[in-house]
Amino acid sequence: MRALIFALTLLVQASWGGAAVATAADLAPDALVRNVTSEVLTIVRSDRELQAGSHKRAIDLVETKILPHFDFTAMTALAMGREWRSATPEQRRQLTAEFRTLLVRTYSNALTAYKNQSVEFKPFRMQAGETDVVVRSQVVQPGAKPVTIDYNLEKTPEGWKVYDVVVGGVSLVTNYRSTFAQEVRSGGIDGLIRSLQAKNRSLETAMLSSARR
Amino acid sequence: MKWGNDRRFFAAAAILAAALGGCASTGNDPRDPLEGFNRAMFGFNEGLDKVVVRPVAQAYETVAPLPVRTGVSNAFSNVGDLWIAVNNLLQGKPGEAGADLGRVLINSTIGILGLFDVASEMGLEKHEEDFGQTLGRWGTGDGAYLVLPVLGPRTVRDTFGLALDSYLDPVWQLDHVPTRNSLVAGRLVSDRAAFLPVDRVVREAALDKYAYVRDAYLQRRRSLIHDGNPPRERFGAAPAGTGIASGVDPARASTNLLLVEAEPVAGIPVEGQDAPVPR
Numbered sequence: 242m243r244a245l246i247f248a249l250t251l252l253v254q255a256s257w258g259g260a261a262v263a264t265a266a267d268l269a270p271d272a273l274v275r276n277v278t279s280e281v282l283t284i285v286r287s288d289r290e291l292q293a294g295s296h297k298r299a300i301d302l303v304e305t306k307i308l309p310h311f312d313f314t315a316m317t318a319l320a321m322g323r324e325w326r327s328a329t330p331e332q333r334r335q336l337t338a339e340f341r342t343l344l345v346r347t348y349s350n351a352l353t354a355y356k357n358q359s360v361e362f363k364p365f366r367m368q369a370g371e372t373d374v375v376v377r378s379q380v381v382q383p384g385a386k387p388v389t390i391d392y393n394l395e396k397t398p399e400g401w402k403v404y405d406v407v408v409g410g411v412s413l414v415t416n417y418r419s420t421f422a423q424e425v426r427s428g429g430i431d432g433l434i435r436s437l438q439a440k441n442r443s444l445e446t447a448m449l450s451s452a453r454r
Numbered sequence: 455m456k457w458g459n460d461r462r463f464f465a466a467a468a469i470l471a472a473a474l475g476g477c478a479s480t481g482n483d484p485r486d487p488l489e490g491f492n493r494a495m496f497g498f499n500e501g502l503d504k505v506v507v508r509p510v511a512q513a514y515e516t517v518a519p520l521p522v523r524t525g526v527s528n529a530f531s532n533v534g535d536l537w538i539a540v541n542n543l544l545q546g547k548p549g550e551a552g553a554d555l556g557r558v559l560i561n562s563t564i565g566i567l568g569l570f571d572v573a574s575e576m577g578l579e580k581h582e583e584d585f586g587q588t589l590g591r592w593g594t595g596d597g598a599y600l601v602l603p604v605l606g607p608r609t610v611r612d613t614f615g616l617a618l619d620s621y622l623d624p625v626w627q628l629d630h631v632p633t634r635n636s637l638v639a640g641r642l643v644s645d646r647a648a649f650l651p652v653d654r655v656v657r658e659a660a661l662d663k664y665a666y667v668r669d670a671y672l673q674r675r676r677s678l679i680h681d682g683n684p685p686r687e688r689f690g691a692a693p694a695g696t697g698i699a700s701g702v703d704p705a706r707a708s709t710n711l712l713l714v715e716a717e718p719v720a721g722i723p724v725e726g727q728d729a730p731v732p733r
Contacts, residue, residue, distance in 0.1 A: 343659070344659075347655060347658045347659040348655070348659075350654065350655070350658065351655060354651055375686070383520075383524075385524075386580060386582075407677075409674060410673055410676070410677020410678060410682065410684070411670045411673045411677070412673060413659075415669075415673070416669045416670055416673060417666075419483055419665055420660075420661050420662050420665045420666065420669075422482075423483075424661070437661070440661055444658055
């Protein structure tokens with residue numbers, strides 16, 4: 242009897258955490274996005290704190306479940322365009338860190354607005370040897386038009402990583418391109434870093450004051 | 455009553471002419487040569503939204519329960535499907551046009567005058583088309599980005615599209631002026647209410663809200679013109695500044711400022727076609 246319980250526990254553990262993490266490296270890109278989506282939705286649907294609008298909770302969830310599958314250096318490079326080439330390694334590190342913070346703050350809040358949405362995936366085809374793919378999905382909600390979400394993934398030694406998310410045809414990454422270019426023109430790369438830091442600070446302040454309320 | 459529509463058209467044309475006339479290049483972005491004018495108009499619209507439109511939309515959201523709001527938005531959407539069918543036909547998509555007509559028939563009858571979107575549940579998907587997209591499909595370039603009073607972001611091409619859209623809009627055709635005006639205002643509020651959840655994301659995400667909204671609008675239109683499958687711009691995700699910016703920089707490469715540059719038409723996506731790189 243004890244052996245049976247032990248076996249069951251192992252099984253449950255394996256199917257929960259173990260399986261998802263251990264095989265993430267060799268999971269097909271569409272399976273990866275599907276798994277992460279369903280895992281996150283399951284948590285969002287059952288988490289009271291999150292439904293009550295807890296930003297901290299949302300950020301925790303994003304940090305632990307979603308971000309390991311993102312390549313923020315690639316995202317930042319994409320948003321920077323040609324300016325990336327002129328950045329020093331230290332500037333690149335700072336840019337990536339600040340851009341990451343901004344994206345996480347902004348979009349993790351979307352999780353707290355979750356109501357009755359469900360996610361559907363469109364058929365996915367991939368040719369053998371491809372290293373850059375798009376996984377297409379749409380968010381369906383009662384009483385509103387579906388919103389498409391396309392994930393761009395690139396194959397890396399650590400498995401497939403998302404480097405762009407396109408919502409309703411709008412890339413959350415390249416949408417920053419012209420703003421970044423403008424900032425670099427007027428204040429150099431350090432000017433852009435300062436702007437991002439200031440933006441993140443103001444979001445932080447807003448978050449703290451809303452948490453106090 | 456037609457005069458009202460004509461007047462709208464002329465007003466739009468006059469604003470356009472004025473804006474283009476004073477077209478000293480104010481910005482650095484070739485897609486947005488009227489940036490000075492546009493920023494001013496954007497500021498005006500933001501003020502109007504803050505004081506009037508958003509509060510009304512919020513009140514509407516509070517007062518009307520979701521099923522009611524859905525019914526209202528469905529009814530407006532149903533009226534729009536007819537013109538969407540025409541546009542799909544003009545874009546050489548008879549299958550989609552047929553589906554749009556089917557939607558109107560089903561939703562106007564079984565869906566009780568369009569209050570329920572039964573057609574979607576039966577698998578007849580809603581399309582989003584307008585004459586600006588049709589022009590785009592025919593090969594008309596975007597033209598300069600343009601922020602219209604009250605109506606918000608457009609391009610020169612989409613402004614012409616909008617003129618025809620409103621001219622043929624069944625709601626604007628109504629002879630009873632108070633009814634017509636109430637419906638137009640009602641539709642504006644209903645549309646705005648649907649966007650309320652996005653407000654916060656844009657406010658938090660944007661370093662420069664004007665540029666963020668502009669770029670999102672231009673990307674969105676590009677996607678719509680290609681029915682959700684725009685040709686991929688391959689920047690390559692390789693880190694460390696290798697091929698990332700390899701020549702394709704929408705902010706600089708796009709030179710089609712006015713209604714001049716033709717895009718390849720219909721269905722055959724050409725990589726990076728709207729960001730031509732001198733070869």
